[in-house]
Amino acid sequence: MLAGFLLPPSLPSKDQSFVAMPQGDYIELHRKRHGYRHDFFEKKRKKEARQVHERSAKAQKALGIKGKMIAKKNYAEKALMKKTLAMHEESSSRRKVDDEVQDGAIPAYLMDRENTTRAKVLSNTIKQKRKEKAGKWEVPIPKVRPVAEDEMFKVIRSGKRKTKQWKRMVTKCTFVGPGFTRKPPKYERFIRPSGLRFTKAHVTHPELKCTFNLDIIGVKKNPNGPMYTSLGVMTKGTIIEVNVSELGLVTPAGKVVWGKYAQVTNNPENDGCINAVLLV
């Protein structure tokens, strides 16, 4: 049944319109018996030659969705034709690729060697010196978004008429040590709400890729400033010291390591927990 619905072979493949298909061989029989018309081949040739113009006229006149479909099909055919032409154009004889002459000529004994350019080396040394001066560590999150003071603190009004505004409440997570006792409420300037105090952190080992729930020993450095470090505020990028005795790490000398630094990787005030990555 499929055979009957084949396109007649004489039609060019570009012409997508369906023609009525003969369901028998009577046309061929007639041709065998009586031959062709005297002008059959010429007419056929000329009609095929006109197809090009007719196709183009149809493509130009067609409007709407039909026009778009025709245009898309034509474009696909054009792209394919260009590719085949380019393929044929490639000559079988290989020509040597003409490299452009590049800058930075080096002699033969230095080719194949990766040499850091001197500028990079210089900038590296300068950066190294700056780091040493600043006493910076190499941390996974070197830069953090700076937290403004009005974001960090909420102003608490106090006094009989609620006009005094010298008290501040910390709005970020904090760590207070186990022996922490509040100052007398009348005199404490910074209020660290107990709801925002954390003692444990989820610390991930970067190589082992597993996470442990470890106790925080202290806040080592908050990138936003030394004041926040002394308050114990933990924001993203803060270096904290955690108790790693349950990891079972041992120094080469044989001593057991029980405290290691980790860097906070999330915004704890949004998540309700402290995620950190261990600095190995």
Next chain:
Amino acid sequence: MEVEREQAETGKSVMCVLTDPEGTTLGGTMYLPQNVGPLQLQQIVNTLLKNEEKLPYAFYISNQELLVPLGNYLEKNKVSMEKTLSIVYQPQAVFRIRPINRCSATIAGHTEAVLSVAFSPDGRQLASGSGDTTVRLWDLNTQTPMFTCTGHKNWVLCIAWSPDGKHLVSGSKSGELLCWDPQTGKPAGNPLTGHKKWITGISWEPAHLNAPCRRFVSASKDGDARIWDISLKKCVICLSGHTLAVTCVKWGGDGVIYTGSQDCTIKVWETSEGKLIRELKGHGHWVNSLALSTEYVLRTGAFDHTGKQYSSPEEMKKVALERYNKMKGNAPERLVSGSDDFTMFLWEPAVSKHHKFRMTGHQQLVNHVYFSPDGLWVASASFDKSVKLWNGATGEFVAAFRGHVGPVYQISWSADSRLLLSGSKDSTLKVWDIRTKKLKQDLPGHADEVFAVDWSPDGEKVASGGKDRVLKLWMG
């Protein structure tokens, strides 16, 4: 007789025997008073050898040079006076090169870094190849540019003069070789193609094997070395076998070609059909540089310090052969290879495929090794900022020259083997004295890394080029 007995009694004389570098003794054992120094020993040697001219000699006792009278030496080293002391004498070059100490000219001309510099074998012409794809010939008398040879499509990485000084060949990053006529600066034919990647080294066939000079071999990153004939203008033989880039190639005096490659091996090829004779294995990493003990003589051909010019190729061949035989002596040709594995090997390829000696000591890769013109020393330049000096016959370490603050790229010897020049990434050149084993002269002046240095065979001038695009000529 009485004096002698007196001296023997008071212990002021030493029993010595003079031996030449190969071991044969000269004269018998003799008693020499302790105040005999190198000068007197020289006179003795000259008379014993019946030399007509007084030739200079250097004396070594157990590989240490004797610079002071015998008595001082004995005291310092506590050598026993009961045994016969064997003193080895080495002939030194008759002529003496004036040490270089100033920059006589800074010639600009190249528009990109200068990658290679070479003097012609007679020392009269100077050629340099650069990253701006040109080869330039310079006039040494006026110290100005003479010819600019364009034609290459990419950086000119290597240049090489033929030993008779009549041809100059340059190889580029696109794998082409071009021959130039040094008198007119015009290319002598079409580019020689065949290599698929850049050229790493070029070496000519020695003059004593074939005169006029026709063949040369080029090494490339694509792993083959090709022998070309300059009169036929085509590749005669292709030596393929290396699996990685060939980093250096040398045409030996016996008519074999040595190629060192990144696949850690050195292959020895014969030149008539291009067959592999030997493979020298041993290195752990890329072989960077090769040096032959007769290299200087092969490079200069028939020319020597006298500056004599020859008219016919046969004459040149004869003289070159004489010089080569004199240089070689009875010993087989020695080869030193420097590698990225921080060591060097001393080979005698004609004798065995195992190395004779392993020269360790460098702390970074060895970039360039070079035998001294008289074959007594080997110098090695390394990226660990030092230049080390080794004994050319045995390979033992002699001295280290420290002073550079950046990797040392290339070295060059003066024609009398008394001075060694090194160029480094730190933009200075340093001249080292072999006798005192110390820095002789520091030659700053380049603005950027020094890529190529060459000492002219007549010893008058030094040329250096580097990343700062100027060519500097230095004189004594």
